[in-house]
Each structure stands twice: as C-alpha cells, then as structure tokens.
C-alpha cells in the first residue's frame with residue numbers, strides 16, 4: 001500500500017531516547033514520508049513497543065529497522081533488515097538474519113521485509129564500532145559496494161550511514177553513480193535545511209535522526225526539501 005521508492009524524507013526515532021508528546025506530534029505531522037524506529041544501543045521489546053504505540057496514532061508509514069531479534073514485534077508496516085556490507089563480522093552480514101529465520105522464518109510475511117544494504121562510514125559511531133565496520137574506504141571502494149548492492153545482490157536499498165557526523169558528498173556521489181534500481185538512502189549529521197538540501201541533490205532519500213532530540217525546530221525544517 002505504501003511505495004517506499006517515492007520516499008524522500010524519513011525521521012528516525014531512537015526508542016532508547018526520550019521525546020515529548022508535543023515534539024512527537026510535530027514530527028509525525030511534519031509531512032515526512034515515514035517514521036523509522038531504530039537505533040543501536042539499548043533497543044528492547046519494551047521501549048520499541050512503547051514508541052510504536054505512540055507513533056501508531058498517526059496516519060503515516062511506520063518502519064522498524066531491526067537492531068536485534070529480541071526487539072522485533074508485529075504491528076509495523078515494514079521491517080528494514082540491515083546487512084552491513086563493510087562489516088568485518090559475519091554476524092552483521094547474515095549471521096543474525098540466519099538465526100532469526102531459523103527461529104521465526106515460518107511466521108514471517110516476507111512482503112513486509114526489506115533488505116537494506118548498509119555501508120557504515122563513521123568509524124567512531126556506535127554502529128561502526130558494534131558492527132566492526134571498515135570505514136577506511138576510498139571512493140573506488142564505495143563504488144564497488146554500490147555495484148555489489150545494485151548488480152550482484154540486487155538490493156532495493158543502499159544506506160550510507162554516517163550516523164552522528166555529516167558525510168563527504170564526493171563519497172555520496174560516488175555511490176550514486178553506480179546505482180539505478182537500488183534506492184540510495186543517506187543518514188548522518190543532517191542538522192538543518194541546507195544540509196538536507198545538499199544531500200538530497202544526490203541521494204534519493206534522506207534520514208534525519210539526532211537533530212530531532214537536540215534542535216527540533218531545525219529538524220522540522222529539513223522536511224522542506226519536499227517542496
């Protein structure tokens with residue numbers, strides 16, 4: 001019912017962080033295309049269900065970006081399943097996924113599952129550390145990952161994850177240059193509308209996270225890329 005390929009802007013909410021009802025209302029009524037619930041640390045069944053029930057009152061697509069098997073629950077429109085292409089730990093390629101499918105494969109509606117190729121580009125970020133990502137990449141390295149996503153794995157999404165820091169636009173351009181069918185997501189360090197516009201000139205979809213929690217006014221303005 002929802003067409004992910006048309007999404008241009010996503011707000012990512014971290015279930016381990018606190019957001020007031022007032023700010024949540026502004027985020028959900030902001031004309032963003034979707035809300036994604038996701039994070040790296042302290043993602044539990046309890047905090048995911050709590051945030052989901054608060055966001056569910058609003059008529060917009062809701063995605064769970066799966067951080068661990070323990071916090072997965074029914075009730076989302078989509079489940080984004082990351083595979084970290086530059087992780088040096090096989091768990092983050094397909095190890096966790098294998099375990100999950102072994103246990104729950106019979107009960108999964110695969111139409112709701114979206115496989116998301118991740119390239120983590122901020123070594124100091126939590127996700128960089130946890131997944132043991134090799135972030136020391138040249139534009140040629142990144143182009144090869146983009147080809148891997150587009151031509152080999154045929155992934156619907158390639159997500160450049162700069163989490164917490166604003167990325168190198170030359171890298172974003174390099175990834176984009178190899179993509180046609182695969183949708184390019186960019187997340188990391190978008191703090192205001194100017195950042196959002198710059199990234200959105202290259203990427204298909206931008207993800208705005210942290211700034212929601214420390215500068216809601218500027219966070220809301222990033223949605224203006226859609227105008």
Ligand code: 1GP
Pocket residue numbers: 012161162163164165186187188189190207208209210211
């Ligand atoms: C994090 O890509 C998202 O997973 C967004 O990054 O929190 O830096 O906006 P920021």
